[in-house]
Amino acid sequence: MAIYSQRPTCIVPPDLLKRLILEGDSEVRVRALETLSLDISVRQARAEIAGRRDFDTRPLGSLVDAGGTPNRVIHDQAQATTGVGAVARGEGQPASKDSAVNEAYDGLGATYKFYWEACRRDSIDAAGMLMDGLVHYGTNYNNAMWDGDQMLFGDGDGLLFTRFTASLDVIGHELTHGVTQYELNLVYSSQAGALNESMSDVMGSLVKQYALKQTAPQADWLIGPDCVGPKLKPALRSMKAPGTANSYDNQPADMDGYVKTMEDHGGVHTNSGIPNHAFYLLAIKLGGNAWERAGRIWYETLRDPKLRPNSGFRSFASATVRQAGIIYGTSSAEVSAVREAWSAVKVL
Amino acid sequence: MTGSTKPPRNTGMQLRFVQTGGVGGVKLVAEINTSQLPPSETASIEHLVDAALAEAPPKTETSRVRDDLQYEVHVTRGGTTTSFHASERDLAPNVAALVKRLAERAEPRR
Numbered sequence: 001m002a003i004y005s006q007r008p009t010c011i012v013p014p015d016l017l018k019r020l021i022l023e024g025d026s027e028v029r030v031r032a033l034e035t036l037s038l039d040i041s042v043r044q045a046r047a048e049i050a051g052r053r054d055f056d057t058r059p060l061g062s063l064v065d066a067g068g069t070p071n072r073v074i075h076d077q078a079q080a081t082t083g084v085g086a087v088a089r090g091e092g093q094p095a096s097k098d099s100a101v102n103e104a105y106d107g108l109g110a111t112y113k114f115y116w117e118a119c120r121r122d123s124i125d126a127a128g129m130l131m132d133g134l135v136h137y138g139t140n141y142n143n144a145m146w147d148g149d150q151m152l153f154g155d156g157d158g159l160l161f162t163r164f165t166a167s168l169d170v171i172g173h174e175l176t177h178g179v180t181q182y183e184l185n186l187v188y189s190s191q192a193g194a195l196n197e198s199m200s201d202v203m204g205s206l207v208k209q210y211a212l213k214q215t216a217p218q219a220d221w222l223i224g225p226d227c228v229g230p231k232l233k234p235a236l237r238s239m240k241a242p243g244t245a246n247s248y249d250n251q252p253a254d255m256d257g258y259v260k261t262m263e264d265h266g267g268v269h270t271n272s273g274i275p276n277h278a279f280y281l282l283a284i285k286l287g288g289n290a291w292e293r294a295g296r297i298w299y300e301t302l303r304d305p306k307l308r309p310n311s312g313f314r315s316f317a318s319a320t321v322r323q324a325g326i327i328y329g330t331s332s333a334e335v336s337a338v339r340e341a342w343s344a345v346k347v348l
Numbered sequence: 349m350t351g352s353t354k355p356p357r358n359t360g361m362q363l364r365f366v367q368t369g370g371v372g373g374v375k376l377v378a379e380i381n382t383s384q385l386p387p388s389e390t391a392s393i394e395h396l397v398d399a400a401l402a403e404a405p406p407k408t409e410t411s412r413v414r415d416d417l418q419y420e421v422h423v424t425r426g427g428t429t430t431s432f433h434a435s436e437r438d439l440a441p442n443v444a445a446l447v448k449r450l451a452e453r454a455e456p457r458r
């Protein structure tokens with residue numbers, strides 16, 4: 001298991017927290033209250049505070065390292081595409097008769113577990129945010145997405161797609177869009193958008209590898225093999241061999257194939273093949289569990305305060321080299337491997 | 349062969365629909381000449397196109413939605429092409445109805 005976060009943690013005695021609640025100024029009181037409370041309503045309030053992004057909630061997270069338990073709510077949209085459907089399964093409730101509900105519940109649980117155990121991150125916002133999954137979104141709907149607050153999962157039409165909840169890497173992909181929103185908040189356009197997409201594929205794949213206890217060479221490095229229908233089999237994307245996942249896959253594996261387009265926010269799901277492949281090459285070069293070193297470097301890069309939301313491939317690549325240097329030393333094998341990976345895809 | 353009492357032949361609309369994005373990032377395309385559809389369908393789809401074109405353009409504010417499907421619709425009629433672009437989370441009602449009709453006929457493309 002790898003612990004990505006380098007931030008110091010210390011435990012504040014409950015008595016001090018209580019005193020802060022009674023005597024502290026309003027921000028201190030809010031934070032102390034959050035720390036003591038683990039019930040859903042307080043977690044929701046906490047998520048909202050974190051969502052405002054006008055101050056950093058991380059010092060609290062490190063002040064009292066609470067967390068470690070997911071807080072999931074699965075809603076049944078019953079084909080609706082507006083509003084939020086009835087709760088089909090809340091945290092700790094028994095399994096439903098509906099497999100989509102249980103898959104979403106288990107998939108969000110596995111994603112939470114990965115982020116907590118491998119990244120020491122408490123949910124989407126690093127502050128215990130509620131994870132809302134909306135299933136049966138639309139009728140035969142061929143998509144899953146992150147809407148800025150929650151994850152929506154269609155059932156697929158059975159030809160292009162089958163139900164998206166069956167795909168753990170897609171659940172990890174969508175939740176990671178939330179993580180990115182709360183960290184680097186990469187702009188969803190052109191190279192920054194392709195990095196946003198790639199981060200979701202990388203972490204989505206790592207969620208699956210972590211759950212299956214697969215090493216880098218054992219993993220399939222495919223995105224979506226469990227939610228494609230007969231027309232798109234065997235998968236949506238391949239990090240190992242971009243452009244080969246199905247008959248219509250046109251992802252490039254390096255900068256020679258970079259696609260300039262106005263479609264799909266500037267080709268965000270196309271050019272993500274380039275950073276995806278760089279990550280794959282790094283993970284294979286380093287060997288072992290991909291989440292331990294390659295994943296740690298990528299995750300720390302996502303939190304690099306020197307990076308900007310409109311970063312392109314080169315800035316991001318340089319930041320991964322910088323982070324590898326901070327974690328493993330500037331003359332480490334990890335730094336060389338990161339440089340090699342970006343060089344192979346012709347970014348650095 | 350009868351006399352020239354028939355109305356002028358409907359040359360129809362050429363419609364090109366392109367869907368991109370979504371978590372799958374799969375491009376889907378439909379190309380339709382409405383004059384080649386069964387008459388009842390021609391009328392209803394042309395009506396839907398006119399209603400969609402008449403609708404206010406969608407908002408263009410920055411969105412936090414990720415993996416949304418993107419749609420382009422190009423309508424060619426009498427040598428003139430009108431196009432619009434929309435995201436699935438931001439569809440006016442008639443555009444949504446038109447997109448649903450066109451998406452049913454779309455096939456993946458590289």
Ligand SMILES: [Zn+2]
Nearest residue numbers: 197200371415
């Ligand atoms: Zn995505």
